[in-house]
Amino acid sequence: MDEQYVKIGSVEELFQSLQNPGAVILCGGTDLVLKMRKGLLSAKTLLDISDLDQLREIRQKCGCIEIGAAVTFSQIIEEAIIGEQIPILVMALRKLGSTQIRNRGTIGGNLVNASPAADSAIPLLLLDAEAIIANPAGERRVQLEDFLCGPGKTVLKQGEFLSGIRVPIPDPDFSLFFHKVGRRKALTIAIASLGALLRMKDDAIDEIRLAAGSVAPLPIRLYPLETLLAGRRVTPQLIKQARNIIPQCISPITDLRATADYRYQVIGDLLARLLLTMPN
Amino acid sequence: MKIRFTLNGKQILVEVDAETRLLDLLREDLHHTGTKEGCGEGECGACTVLIDGRAVNSCLVLAPQVDGKELLTIEGLAQLSQSVSLSSADQGHKCGFHPIQRAFVEKGAVQCGFCTPGFIMSTYALLLKNPDPTDEQILAALEGNLCRCTGYLKILEAVRYAAQLMRGGK
Ligand SMILES: Cc1cc2nc3c(=O)[nH]c(=O)nc-3n(C[C@@H](O)[C@@H](O)[C@H](O)COP(=O)(O)OP(=O)(O)OC[C@H]3O[C@@H](n4cnc5c(N)ncnc54)[C@H](O)[C@@H]3O)c2cc1C
Ligand code: FES
Ligand code: FES
Numbered sequence: 001m002d003e004q005y006v007k008i009g010s011v012e013e014l015f016q017s018l019q020n021p022g023a024v025i026l027c028g029g030t031d032l033v034l035k036m037r038k039g040l041l042s043a044k045t046l047l048d049i050s051d052l053d054q055l056r057e058i059r060q061k062c063g064c065i066e067i068g069a070a071v072t073f074s075q076i077i078e079e080a081i082i083g084e085q086i087p088i089l090v091m092a093l094r095k096l097g098s099t100q101i102r103n104r105g106t107i108g109g110n111l112v113n114a115s116p117a118a119d120s121a122i123p124l125l126l127l128d129a130e131a132i133i134a135n136p137a138g139e140r141r142v143q144l145e146d147f148l149c150g151p152g153k154t155v156l157k158q159g160e161f162l163s164g165i166r167v168p169i170p171d172p173d174f175s176l177f178f179h180k181v182g183r184r185k186a187l188t189i190a191i192a193s194l195g196a197l198l199r200m201k202d203d204a205i206d207e208i209r210l211a212a213g214s215v216a217p218l219p220i221r222l223y224p225l226e227t228l229l230a231g232r233r234v235t236p237q238l239i240k241q242a243r244n245i246i247p248q249c250i251s252p253i254t255d256l257r258a259t260a261d262y263r264y265q266v267i268g269d270l271l272a273r274l275l276l277t278m279p280n
Numbered sequence: 281m282k283i284r285f286t287l288n289g290k291q292i293l294v295e296v297d298a299e300t301r302l303l304d305l306l307r308e309d310l311h312h313t314g315t316k317e318g319c320g321e322g323e324c325g326a327c328t329v330l331i332d333g334r335a336v337n338s339c340l341v342l343a344p345q346v347d348g349k350e351l352l353t354i355e356g357l358a359q360l361s362q363s364v365s366l367s368s369a370d371q372g373h374k375c376g377f378h379p380i381q382r383a384f385v386e387k388g389a390v391q392c393g394f395c396t397p398g399f400i401m402s403t404y405a406l407l408l409k410n411p412d413p414t415d416e417q418i419l420a421a422l423e424g425n426l427c428r429c430t431g432y433l434k435i436l437e438a439v440r441y442a443a444q445l446m447r448g449g450k
Contacts, residue, residue, distance in 0.1 A: 005281060005298035005344040026342070033340045034321060036299065046298060048345060074334065098424025099402065101322060103334040104341065186423035187323065 004045040008052050011163075015136050017047050018159050025049055025161060027070050028104035030097070031113045055108070055163060058082065063169055066132070069108025069162045073097070073120070076107065085169045088123040088176045092195060095119060095180050098187045108162045114148050114218065121148065121219035122178065122195040125211040127167050134163040141166065148218045174199050177274045180213070181266050183257070190214040191258040194270040198278050204233045210271075215250040215263050222249040225271070234275045242275070243268045283347040287312070288356025296343040303327045303338040306353060314354035314397045318426070325425030328398040329353045335405035337424070354397035357381065357404060380404055383442035384435075391429035399425050403439050411447055415440075 005026075008014045017023055022044025026032050029050075035041040049055055055070035058079050065085060067076065073093045076082055083090050096119040097105060110120045111131065124144050131147035133140050133156065144165070147154055156162065177196040182188030193213035199206045208229050210222040224245055232238050252263035284293045287310065296305055303320075306312045306329070318324035320339045327338040330352040357378045380400050383389075390396050399422065406413060406421035413421070418439045427435060 005342065007344070007347060026345075028340075029342060029345065030322060030337075030340050033301065033342060037320075046342070048342075050345065094420075097322075098325070099405075099421055100325060100328060100335050100337045100424040104336050186419075 005048065006045060007048045011052070011054055011134065014047060014049060014052070014161065015134075015159070017045065018161065020045055023047055025112075027106045027109045028072065030101055030105040031109060049161075050106070060085075060169075065167045065169060066164050067107055067167065068164045069111075070106050071108075072104060072106050073102035073110075074099075077102065086123070086127060086167055088126060088170075088174075088178060088195065088197065089120075089167070091176055092119050092123045092178045092180075095178070101187070107165060111144070111147070111165070112154055112156065112162055114150070114152050114154050116151055116216060116218055117190045117193075117214045118219055119180065119190065119193065119213065122193055122211045122213050124165060124167065125219060125221050126195055126197050126209045127170055129168070130166040131162055132164045132166055133160050135160040139163065145221065151217050170197060171199065174207075175278050177278070179270050179273070181270070189257065192252070192263045192266040192270070194267060194274065196274050198274070200278065204231060205229050206231075212250060212267055214257075215252040215267055217251070220250070224248045229275075234278075239272050239275055242271055246271070281344060283344055285346045285348060286350045288352060288359060298342065298344060300343040301339055302329070302341040302343050302346055305343040306338060312353050312355050316394055316397060318394070318398075322424075323426070324395070325398040325402060325422075326395055328401040328425065330401060330405055333405065333408060335402045335421075335424075352401070352404075354400060357400065378404075379445035380407070380438075380442040383438045383445055387434055387438035387441055389430055389434040389438035395425060395427040395429075399427065399435055403442060406439075407443055407446055412443060413439075 006017060024043035024046055026046040026048045027050050049070050052070055055068040057068045058071060059066050060081060073096055077090050077093050107120050110118050129144045130141045131144055149155060174197040180190045180193040182191050190213050192215050195211045197209045208226055210225050212222055213219045225242055228242060228245060246264060246268055250267060252260040254260045282295055303317055306315050315329055315338055316326035318326035322337045322340045328335050329338045331349050358376045360378055380403050402422050402425050410417060418436060
């Protein structure tokens with residue numbers, strides 16, 4: 001290996017350096033360092049953005065919160081406005097990795113890495129977050145759903161980078177649900193995960209949003225289930241109906257962590273748990 | 281390339297390659313072998329050190345990334361001001377021990393000892409921020425550290441005791 005390393009000091013420098021063939025962005029390194037060591041990735045130049053101040057800010061802006069791509073999970077968890085305004089994000093990130101991983105790993109790295117198990121994507125999908133993409137001509141925003149295109153793939157083009165994520169502040173009346181099933185509680189990659197925002201009205205479900213991880217090529221929203229459940233009262237009959245349409249929403253595979261059948265079962269059970277335990 | 285950082289209070293200027301891990305810089309180049317390599321993949325926490333007061337896995341950090349930062353390793357902990365000689369367990373020993381180290385020894389939280397530096401660094405990072413943690417907070421702070429010997433209960437006891445020692449209680 002004969003990589004070069006550059007600590008990036010400004011956005012302009014980053015744009016310029018990204019023009020070089022073989023340049024790869026490095027942030028917390030929790031994915032990248034392992035990939036390099038396993039020989040899965042070779043970089044001519046590593047562009048370290050982890051100290052780039054413009055990408056490390058959290059700010060509130062017109063009904064939204066913008067989080068810079070290089071903000072670490074620990075910073076997000078500790079930030080008071082996030083705990084107050086988008087608690088579902090804190091709830092999910094507390095389950096991500098370990099203290100050490102949360103101290104280094106960033107939200108931008110998690111999204112660009114685009115793993116089917118990316119825990120930060122679940123709350124962000126529920127919140128209809130947008131990815132803010134920077135390019136030399138300016139910036140473009142795309143829904144997170146469209147930003148992620150396949151395992152390890154995003155819509156980022158050559159010369160572009162993810163500058164942050166824009167999260168609309170949700171209704172504070174939503175009840176929150178995030179549950180991740182893995183081999184153990186701590187430091188585990190999800191076998192399957194389910195997140196939800198739910199609001200009840202007059203004994204019926206007024207609004208429900210559902211998203212799941214590790215059960216499709218990417219973390220996904222479960223729209224057919226959302227449509228089925230909206231406006232309905234929770235009955236054993238409804239839970240059965242909901243379980244029956246799960247195969248329309250997800251496409252799990254069998255891998256070293258679990259079988260596809262097990263994943264169908266887990267999503268069904270988590271959904272039942274959600275519906276049976278949600279307060280009116 | 282040359283990088284400059286503070287290691288356990290001392291300024292260091294050293295030549296590193298871009299792909300060198302912080303763990304290798306510490307162990308191989310700077311001969312600070314208290315920091316251990318277990319898995320090399322962020323799973324076991326044996327390589328835990330503090331960068332600017334936060335616990336991180338030194339096996340996942342590239343050496344050039346610590347340019348300009350402040351690092352603390354297990355070797356530096358004993359030199360911190362609260363350190364005392366290890367009273368009850370080892371009377372004759374003159375070298376200083378940090379209260380967390382003393383607590384781990386006195387509570388029997390060390391067996392083979394391979395995981396111990398990592399656990400102690402994670403404990404230190406926790407107690408810096410939260411001098412009086414609940415058991416739940418202790419377990420959350422240590423979730424990135426594995427121990428194959430102790431069964432964890434003694435470690436939990438040691439951390440509780442260390443917190444008490446550091447708050448000035450006996
Ligand atoms: C032991 C361990 C446990 C883990 N547990 C979990 C878990 O429970 N849940 C989970 O979701 N993840 C988990 N992860 C993965 C998680 O740590 C990473 O996905 C992390 O969020 C990546 O962020 P980073 O800053 O470290 O990215 P890096 O490793 O620095 O980069 C990751 C990728 O993103 C690119 N990149 C980074 N930032 C940008 C940007 N702004 N613009 C364009 N490209 C960019 C890099 O080029 C690289 O390809 C775990 C990892 C380890 C090692
Ligand atoms: S050696 Fe770094 S976490 Fe195991
Ligand atoms: S004491 Fe042996 S691994 Fe913990």
